[in-house]
Amino acid sequence: MKDVAARAGVGLKTVSRVVNEEPGVTPDTVARVQAAIDALGFRRNDSARLLRTRRTASVGLVLEDLADPFYAPLSRAVEDVARANGALLFTGSSAEDPRREQELVLAFCARRVDGLIVVPAGDDHRYLIPEIEAGVATVFVDRPAGRIDADMVLTDNAGGTRDGVAHLIAHGHRRIGFIGDQPGIHTAAERLRGYREAMADAGLPIRPEWYSMGPTNPERVRAVLASLLSGPEPVTALFAGNNRVTVTAVRVLSHHPRPVALVGFDDFELADLLDPPVTVVAQDSPGLGRSAAQLLFRRLEGGADAAPERLELPARLIARGSGEIPPAP
Amino acid sequence: MKDVAARAGVGLKTVSRVVNEEPGVTPDTVARVQAAIDALGFRRNDSARLLRTRRTASVGLVLEDLADPFYAPLSRAVEDVARANGALLFTGSSAEDPRREQELVLAFCARRVDGLIVVPAGDDHRYLIPEIEAGVATVFVDRPAGRIDADMVLTDNAGGTRDGVAHLIAHGHRRIGFIGDQPGIHTAAERLRGYREAMADAGLPIRPEWYSMGPTNPERVRAVLASLLSGPEPVTALFAGNNRVTVTAVRVLSHHPRPVALVGFDDFELADLLDPPVTVVAQDSPGLGRSAAQLLFRRLEGGADAAPERLELPARLIARGSGEIPPAP
DNA sequence: ACTAACTCTGACAACGTTGTCCAACTCTTC
DNA sequence: GAAGAGTTGGACAACGTTGTCAGAGTTAGT
Numbered sequence: 083m084k085d086v087a088a089r090a091g092v093g094l095k096t097v098s099r100v101v102n103e104e105p106g107v108t109p110d111t112v113a114r115v116q117a118a119i120d121a122l123g124f125r126r127n128d129s130a131r132l133l134r135t136r137r138t139a140s141v142g143l144v145l146e147d148l149a150d151p152f153y154a155p156l157s158r159a160v161e162d163v164a165r166a167n168g169a170l171l172f173t174g175s176s177a178e179d180p181r182r183e184q185e186l187v188l189a190f191c192a193r194r195v196d197g198l199i200v201v202p203a204g205d206d207h208r209y210l211i212p213e214i215e216a217g218v219a220t221v222f223v224d225r226p227a228g229r230i231d232a233d234m235v236l237t238d239n240a241g242g243t244r245d246g247v248a249h250l251i252a253h254g255h256r257r258i259g260f261i262g263d264q265p266g267i268h269t270a271a272e273r274l275r276g277y278r279e280a281m282a283d284a285g286l287p288i289r290p291e292w293y294s295m296g297p298t299n300p301e302r303v304r305a306v307l308a309s310l311l312s313g314p315e316p317v318t319a320l321f322a323g324n325n326r327v328t329v330t331a332v333r334v335l336s337h338h339p340r341p342v343a344l345v346g347f348d349d350f351e352l353a354d355l356l357d358p359p360v361t362v363v364a365q366d367s368p369g370l371g372r373s374a375a376q377l378l379f380r381r382l383e384g385g386a387d388a389a390p391e392r393l394e395l396p397a398r399l400i401a402r403g404s405g406e407i408p409p410a411p
Numbered sequence: 412m413k414d415v416a417a418r419a420g421v422g423l424k425t426v427s428r429v430v431n432e433e434p435g436v437t438p439d440t441v442a443r444v445q446a447a448i449d450a451l452g453f454r455r456n457d458s459a460r461l462l463r464t465r466r467t468a469s470v471g472l473v474l475e476d477l478a479d480p481f482y483a484p485l486s487r488a489v490e491d492v493a494r495a496n497g498a499l500l501f502t503g504s505s506a507e508d509p510r511r512e513q514e515l516v517l518a519f520c521a522r523r524v525d526g527l528i529v530v531p532a533g534d535d536h537r538y539l540i541p542e543i544e545a546g547v548a549t550v551f552v553d554r555p556a557g558r559i560d561a562d563m564v565l566t567d568n569a570g571g572t573r574d575g576v577a578h579l580i581a582h583g584h585r586r587i588g589f590i591g592d593q594p595g596i597h598t599a600a601e602r603l604r605g606y607r608e609a610m611a612d613a614g615l616p617i618r619p620e621w622y623s624m625g626p627t628n629p630e631r632v633r634a635v636l637a638s639l640l641s642g643p644e645p646v647t648a649l650f651a652g653n654n655r656v657t658v659t660a661v662r663v664l665s666h667h668p669r670p671v672a673l674v675g676f677d678d679f680e681l682a683d684l685l686d687p688p689v690t691v692v693a694q695d696s697p698g699l700g701r702s703a704a705q706l707l708f709r710r711l712e713g714g715a716d717a718a719p720e721r722l723e724l725p726a727r728l729i730a731r732g733s734g735e736i737p738p739a740p
Numbered sequence: 741a742c743t744a745a746c747t748c749t750g751a752c753a754a755c756g757t758t759g760t761c762c763a764a765c766t767c768t769t770c
Numbered sequence: 771g772a773a774g775a776g777t778t779g780g781a782c783a784a785c786g787t788t789g790t791c792a793g794a795g796t797t798a799g800t
Contacts, residue, residue: 083786083787084786087750092749092750093749093750093751094750094751094786094787094788095749095750095751095752095788095789096748096749096750098787098788099748099749101787102788106747106748106749107748107749108747108748108749111748111749123541123545125517125520125521125541125542126521126786126787127462127521127523127785127786127787128518128521128522128523128787129458129461129462129467129522129523129785129786129787130462130755130785130786130787130788131786131787131788132458132755132787133456133458133459133462133755133756133757133785133786133787133788134754134755134786134787134788134789135755135787135788135789136755138458140501140522147487148477148483148486148487148490149483149484149486149487149697150483151480151483151680154477154478154479154480154483155478157477157478157502158476158477158478158504161477161502161503161504165503170501170503170518170519170522171501171502171503172469172499172500172501172502173486173490173500173501173502174490174494174499174500175487175490188454189457189499190499191454192454192455192456192457193457193458193469193499194456194457194458212452212454213454215452216452216454329680329681329684332681332684333684336684350680350681351480351658351679351680351681352658352661352679352680352681352685355658355661355662355665355685356681356684356685357686368478412756412757413756416780421779421780422779422780422781423756423757423758423780423781424758424759424779424780424781424782425778425779425780427757427758428778428779430757431758435777435778435779436778436779437777437778437779440778440779455756455757456755456756456757457757458755458756458757459755459756459757459758459785460756460757460758461757461785462755462756462757462758462785462786462787463756463757463758463759463784463785464757464758464759464785465785
C-alpha cells in the first residue's frame with residue numbers, strides 16, 4: 083500500500099480510501115491510484131485490516147467429522163449463511179475427542195474469529211467462558227453445551243425416536259429392540275429416552291436384553307443383533323439409534339431368515355433403493371446448520387446480550403417399507 | 412499483552428518471550444508473568460502475531476461442494492495433513508461456478524493464507540498468477556488448472572474408465588452406453604476418452620447414439636437412458652460417468668424388464684447392498700486430498716521453485732455384481 | 741473582500757504482536 | 771578489583787492497515 087501511495091504520488095490514507103471506496107476522493111485521484119494498484123498488482127492484506135478493525139469476518143466450525151454424511155450438509159449450510167454474511171469459514175474435525183475439540187476452538191479463538199459453531203465432543207465447555215466474555219459469539223449444534231449456558235440448536239431426538247418406535251408399535255410389534263451409541267453421547271441418551279417413552283406410552287414392558295448402548299462399530303452391532311434375534315422370544319422389530327447401526331442392521335437382516343422390521347435414526351442416501359427400502363427418522367441436517375449460523379449472525383449484529391436460546395428442530399418419520407413389516411408370527 | 416506486562420511489572424518483550432517459551436527468562440520472572448496471564452485471561456492474538464511473522468499457518472481449500480460425498484473425504488484428508496503441519500483450514504464451496512471460485516480464492520489470498528488447494532470450477536486460472544508469484548503455494552486437485560502451469564493431483568480418469576469398459580467387454584458386451592457429465596468438465600471429457608479407447612482397443616464400433624454428455628440431473632439421465640434402452644438394438648451395458656448418473660441408472664434399471672450390466676465411476680456407500688450390488692471404478696478420494704496437501708506443505712517448506720508436479724492416482728475397479736451381468740440375448 | 745462552509749488530502753497514532761539491538765547486571769578469572 | 775563473558779530485561783521499530791484530526795484548497799454567501 084505504501085508502494086502504491088508512492089507510485090501514485092498520494093498519501094497512504096488516500097490509497098486506503100480508494101481501496102475501500104470511501105467517498106471524498108476526486109475521480110482524477112481515484113484513477114491515478116487505481117492505475118498504481120493495477121501496475122503493482124496490489125491486494126489489500128485483510129489480516130492487517132482486520133487487526134485494525136477488530137472484526138475478522140470469519141467464523142469457526144468445529145464438528146465431529148467433516149466427512150460424515152450427516153455433518154457434511156450441515157457444514158455446507160453453515161458455509162452458505164456465512165457467505166451471505168460476508169464471512170469466511172474455518173473448519174475442523176474433533177474426531178469425537180474433547181481435547182481436540184478444545185484445541186481447535188482455542189486455535190480459532192486465537193485467530194479472533196467473530197463466532198464459533200460447535201458440535202461438542204466433550205461435556206465440559208467452561209473453558210470457553212473467557213472467550214465468550216471476550217465477545218466470541220458461540221452456538222452449539224446437534225448436542226448441548228456442557229456446564230455452561232449458551233445458545234444451541236438441537237434435533238428433537240427423543241421425540242423423533244418416540245415417533246419411530248410408535249410407528250413400529252402401530253404396525254403390531256410388541257418386542258422391539260434398540261441399539262444405540264455410547265450412553266455418554268447426549269443424542270444417544272435422548273434417543274434411548276424416546277424409546278422408553280414410546281414403549282411406556284403403549285403400556286409395553288421393556289426387557290433389559292432388548293436394548294444396548296455402546297460403540298457403533300459393525301462388530302459390536304452384529305453381536306448385539308445376533309443376541310436380540312436369538313432365544314425363545316426374539317425381537318420382531320429393531321430401532322437403530324444412528325445411521326451406522328442402521329447400515330449394519332440392513333446387512334445383517336438381509337441374511338436373516340425371518341423378516342424383521344427396522345426403523346433407523348438419520349436418513350441416508352439410497353435408503354429407498356434397498357430391499358426393503360428403509361424407513362427412517364430423518365433429521366434436518368442442513369436445517370441445523372442454517373439455524374445455528376443464522377442465530378450466530380443475529381448475535382453478531384447486536385443481539386449479544388439477550389438470553390441464550392435453545393432451538394429444537396423436529397425429526398421427520400419417512401416410511402419406506404422396512405418399518406411397516408408386520409411382526410413374524 | 413501490554414496489560415500483562417504492566418501487571419507483572421516487566422517489559423512487553425519479556426511477556427512475549429514467556430508466551431513463546433523463548434529461553435533467557437528467569438524462572439522467577441516466568442512465574443510472575445504466568446500469574447499475570449492467568450489473572451487477566453490473556454490469550455495471544457494470532458492475527459497480530461502472524462501479521463508480524465508473515466506466515467499465517469493457514470491454508471484455503473476450495474472445492475465444488477463440501478457436502479458432496481466425493482469431496483467430503485477429500486477435505487477431511489486435507490484437514491488431517493494441515494493439522495499435522497500445524498495449520499488451520501479455510502474451506503469454501505464454489506458450486507461449480509467459476510466466479511465463485513475466484514471470489515473465494517481471492518478472499519483467501521487477501522487473508523494471506525500460506526497455500527491453496529483448489530478443485531477448479533473454471534478453466535482459466537491466470538488470475539492466480541500474481542498470487543502465486545507473491546508466494547502463495549497452490550495445488551490443484553481432481554481437475555487440472557486452466558492456462559497456467561501449476562502443481563496438480565488428479566485421478567487417472569481415462570485409465571479407470573478404460574478398465575471399467577474393458578471389464579464389460581470381457582463379460583461379453585458389444586453395445587455399451589456411456590452417460591457422462593458436461594463435456595466442459597475435464598474429468599468428464601477424460602472419462603469419455605477412456606470409453607472410446609476401451610472400445611477401440613477391442614475393435615468395437617461406437618454409435619453416436621450410445622453416448623451422451625450433459626448435466627447429470629435425474630431428468631436428463633432418465634431421458635437418455637430411455638433412448639439407450641429402446642430401439643431395435645438397445646445397449647446391453649452402461650457405463651455411468653459419475654455417481655449421480657450411477658444412482659439414477661440403478662433406479663431406472665431396477666424397473667427395467669431386461670437385465671442391463673452397469674459399471675459406475677465413483678464408489679458410493681451401500682453400493683454393495685443394492686440388488687445387484689454395483690460394480691464401480693473407485694477413486695481414492697482421501698488419497699487425492701492427502702497427496703495434494705502433502706505436496707502443498709512440501710512446497711511451503713522450501714521446495715517452492717522446483718518445477719510443477721503432476722501426480723496421477725490410479726482408479727480401482729471393484730467388481731460387485733452389476734458389471735458382471737452377461738448381455739441379454 | 742472577508743468569512744463560513746465545504747471538499748479533499750495526508751500526517752500520525754493505533755491495532756497486538758515479534759525481531760533487533762543495546763543496557764544492566766551477575767559471574768568468572770586473572 | 772578490573773576485564774571479559776554470559777545472562778536477563780526492555781526500548782523501539784516494524785508488520786499493513788484504518789480512524790482521527792487538522793490543514794489546505796475551493797466555493798458560496800454576505
